[in-house]
Amino acid sequence: MSERPDIIYYYDGTLEGLFCCIYESYAKKEIPLDIIDHHRAQLQFFNTKYIHTVHQKSERVKNGLLKKAGRKVYVFMKKAFLTCIPQKEIILLRFARLSFAQGMKVKSLLSHPDVDVLNRAVKHLNRETELLLGFLRFSEYGGVLVSVIEPKNQVLPLLKPHFCERFSGEAFLIFDQTHHQALLYYKGHSKICEMNAIRLPQANKEEQGLRLLWKQFYRTIGISSRYNPTCRRTHMPKRYWRNMTEFQHFELHTGTDEHNEDILLICPNSNNGIKT
């Protein structure tokens, strides 16, 4: 096998695509210098090669991994792919090669540099998911619950089962502003799709009232003689505050609800815009 420090793979940004890069790497017996999502491609001094996503190839890699290293390792890779670490693709390629060579044992090689980096990244992803299960806030607009989040990692697939279960009788939308994706749920059906922006109407009276009640509850529950801002910040990093009702300022809206526009949610990459 030759390390080829002069070639860069481009792929389509999907997990399937990455698996095809792994396939290519085995087929050509080479390890590329880097693997880059072609959407983020810049002018390169190196040779580049676009790896087409072919379902059969990615399936072969997936099945190989499952057979050789087991379900846990496969699920771990899927999660690692959602994280925000730089160069995750090339690290995952090396990790996949390590998994093929070492089998199940790969997860206990805690001090191997690639395993270590991925472990940390997945831990970060898990923690962010865990925090958002609590810190995410909905607002109700005409019967639909809407939430905006700004996570570092792509947490929507991991948030999905929890919220679909908890609010199974509701219609809701969670908009990931960082990655421009949205999770939609309505009557037992859910999907994650691309979404560029969201424009929300004025909240109605009931919604405003509940926000104020919650802000008041939050203010009241703190015990001033135990004031401990450091402790609060460690548990609840500041970057989440922006999207949390208790820290937001609302204009008190006194007019009637008539001016409320309908919310129109459009997913450019899917043909079913949901109108409520």
Added chain:
Amino acid sequence: MDIFDKLTILADAAKYDVACTSSGAHRRKQAGKLGNIMPRGCCHSFSADGRCISLLKVLQSNICAYDCCYCINRKSNDIPRTSFTPRELADLTIGFYRRNYIEGLFLSSAVVKNPNYTCELMLQTLRILRLEYEFKGYIHAKIIPGADISYIRAIGFFADRLSVNIELPSEQSLRLLAPDKSKKAILQPMEQIRNEILSNRQQIVEYQKGQSFSKAGQSTQLIVGATPENDYQILKLASAMYRKYALKRVFFSAYIPLVDHRNLPSLDTKPPLLREHRLYQADWLLRFYGFEAEEILDEQNCYFNPYLDPKSNWALKHMEYFPVEINKAPYNMLLRIPGVGITGARNIMIARKATKLDFTDLKKMRIVLKRAKYFITCKGKMMPGIGCDTKHALEGLILNQGKKSAFLLGAHQLSFFEPTSEDIYQCLSGQI
């Protein structure tokens, strides 16, 4: 009075109750119904004092007929009084829950008229939530000491966790400060809850059906620092409660003086946060690390060492067990090393199967070497330059955490800033 003012008063009155976890139960969704429960619980926010907000913690009412002198709601205190109607409280809970503000409801109450009447009010709220709105989220209910068993049973079937607060760690203190309550009135419901949970579990196993009773068990709370009991007495009481009543949690609450009374510490007393912190650390050692109360404190050493966490304190007094070889030691010995937590110990167990570990490996596995290094060997060797003796370890640990804990918890807790190792020696040998 409108709902906004009611919420302000009744949340304010409930905020000194510490138990706000939503853990210990698990309920999967039922299609179309609102809510589920995560077994690990979930924090939805953190208040300005750094505590987890998980549940809507309020009183049903603060119109109290009793006169416990440590409590702001006592009837002789001149404060605004109000109650939620069951409907108001149920609607508020649902409104908050749908917006993902909370995991559920923590319902407590002052004694309105008498214990049974109070329970009836709470029960109505729970009925609306569970039966009418089919709410499946978490509910923690406080049992009012002195209520009939039929009420306890009814509330227990709606709630996921029940609690009865002991509050004061001894009977004398109770008599002195809470004349309307008796030890019996508190312990009796705890016993009933335990029996009810046990028999309910059997029924469920036997018939494979039936509603479950207080699925996440019961808990209680002890106030620290209002009365003269020492740390050892409190810890012993906690460990006895775990055993006797099969409690899930004992919560400790540093006493915050709100009331001027001759039997209570004066109003300018600072809440003993460091004591509270040490009690929680010791509580973890009891519940997860296999320690006994007597190993942590005893008659001679009945207060915690202010400079050292209880585990380091124990280790320093038992240097005969150390150093421990990381590649060989059994799991429960790994747990006893200062700086090695549960995850750390598990990681070591996994990783050492693949290769023999050395200090750099440990660092990557999040072992706090700054503390652990005095107590361990890797492949038979201590870390270079480190000795395994009390003096060495003591000085190292103090530098590492003594100042920090005094600093973090507010230096006003301790009468000095920079402890010398002599101070700490004294603590260790129980002279303070």
